[in-house]
Amino acid sequence: MTDSKAAVCVLGGGSFGTTLANLMACEGQNVTLWLRDQDVADHIRTQHENPRYLPGYKLDARLQVSTDIEATIAAADLVFLAIPSGAFRSVLQEVGPSLAGKQVVSTTKGIEQPGFLMMSQIVEQEAPQAKVAVLSGPNLAKEMAAGELTATVIASEDEALCNAVQDVLGSKNLRVYASQDRYGVELGGALKNVYAIISGMAVALGMGENTKSMLITRALAEMTRFAVHMGANPLTFLGLAGVGDLIVTCMSPQSRNFRVGHALGKGETLEEGVARLGQVAEGVNTLKTLKQKADEEGVYMPLVAGLHAIVFEQQPLGQVIGKLMSAEQKHDVEFSAFMSCTPIKEQ
Ligand SMILES: NC(=O)c1ccc[n+]([C@@H]2O[C@H](COP(=O)([O-])OP(=O)(O)OC[C@H]3O[C@@H](n4cnc5c(N)ncnc54)[C@H](O)[C@@H]3O)[C@@H](O)[C@H]2O)c1
Numbered sequence: 633m634t635d636s637k638a639a640v641c642v643l644g645g646g647s648f649g650t651t652l653a654n655l656m657a658c659e660g661q662n663v664t665l666w667l668r669d670q671d672v673a674d675h676i677r678t679q680h681e682n683p684r685y686l687p688g689y690k691l692d693a694r695l696q697v698s699t700d701i702e703a704t705i706a707a708a709d710l711v712f713l714a715i716p717s718g719a720f721r722s723v724l725q726e727v728g729p730s731l732a733g734k735q736v737v738s739t740t741k742g743i744e745q746p747g748f749l750m751m752s753q754i755v756e757q758e759a760p761q762a763k764v765a766v767l768s769g770p771n772l773a774k775e776m777a778a779g780e781l782t783a784t785v786i787a788s789e790d791e792a793l794c795n796a797v798q799d800v801l802g803s804k805n806l807r808v809y810a811s812q813d814r815y816g817v818e819l820g821g822a823l824k825n826v827y828a829i830i831s832g833m834a835v836a837l838g839m840g841e842n843t844k845s846m847l848i849t850r851a852l853a854e855m856t857r858f859a860v861h862m863g864a865n866p867l868t869f870l871g872l873a874g875v876g877d878l879i880v881t882c883m884s885p886q887s888r889n890f891r892v893g894h895a896l897g898k899g900e901t902l903e904e905g906v907a908r909l910g911q912v913a914e915g916v917n918t919l920k921t922l923k924q925k926a927d928e929e930g931v932y933m934p935l936v937a938g939l940h941a942i943v944f945e946q947q948p949l950g951q952v953i954g955k956l957m958s959a960e961q962k963h964d965v966e967f968s969a970f971m972s973c974t975p976i977k978e979q
């Protein structure tokens with residue numbers, strides 16, 4: 633543990649930003665949550681509740697709130713970003729120069745198009761003098777806000793930054809594991825949202841437990857295939873930010889992406905499902921971005937292509953499922969070459 637407490641801020645007052653900031657406040661960290669809406673800020677300050685994004689969850693009275701983004705950043709050493717991917721660059725453009733020398737951690741699970749950019753790459757472009765990391769794992773905001781036990785991954789080439797995040801965020805309820813594969817961790821968090829939409833559909837359609845297991849397992853194979861093609865470490869996908877986050881998001885009705893898929897499976901349109909959610913479901917945009925990139929790169933992603941065909945090409949569900957089930961039967965585990973390498977103790 634460090635001797636003196638780092639000053640921390642969280643930018644973004646949605647469900648995840650509020651949860652993260654509150655977890656740190658509960659541990660006695662000096663933390664400020666920045667959000668845009670003055671009424672919500674006042675409500676958090678006086679009622680200790682975020683009525684829009686975390687209704688019914690009591691927040692720690694020590695959680696500080698501000699609507700002044702520059703002052704919030706100026707007072708912080710460590711800055712967490714919990715802004716949806718669609719607004720991420722515009723916020724970074726506004727505050728990029730103020731982030732020089734700061735430790736910046738993106739928690740946003742989306743991809744920017746054009747460019748197929750991860751959020752931490754946007755931080756590098758807009759705040760080139762910041763130190764950057766990403767945080768990702770099986771982290772449903774409401775469960776964490778309720779104090780359920782979980783773990784997450786802090787990924788950065790900067791070991792001191794990983795240590796700083798472990799210090800401020802680790803608690804009796806939350807374990808924080810470090811990784812050097814920033815790109816793989818960030819890609820895992822974005823890609824799994826697409827498969828959560830498929831899983832939500834499968835549940836709405838009353839599909840069997842074997843079917844759901846097959847979907848999750850083939851999703852892992854497919855996302856790992858893509859990530860390795862893009863330069864990520866396949867072993868990252870065996871960790872919390874890969875299979876860990878994939879499992880929770882594909883299995884929990886708390887997941888917004890799962891809920892969008894469930895609505896589609898019940899016959900709602902995409903617009904109806906997203907509107908009823910009233911929160912961000914990053915997987916919808918990621919589906920478009922990922923399908924385009926997989927086609928460009930020639931990476932075989934039948935689940936992504938199938939969901940895209942249903943959602944954006946108006947292909948009948950039964951036809952897409954039939955095509956998936958009759959495709960060429962290939963290998964189960966594609967990365968067995970990595971698994972059969974020399975055991976660690978002999979290296
Ligand atoms: N909620 C979770 O369980 C969870 C967990 C891990 C990661 N994430 C990721 O965190 C990111 C944020 O998600 P969330 O769940 O907090 O979303 P949310 O839908 O709960 O809230 C979105 C927040 O972003 C704010 N916002 C939107 N545009 C903005 C702008 N231009 N400037 C400032 N603020 C703006 C909104 O006012 C709102 O406070 C997403 O990428 C999501 O994938 C969410």
Ligand SMILES: O=P(O)(O)OC[C@H](O)CO
Pocket residue numbers: 741769770771772773825828877880881886887888889890912913914
């Ligand atoms: O609610 P979702 O689908 O955005 O998922 C939230 C988190 O990413 C789960 O780890």
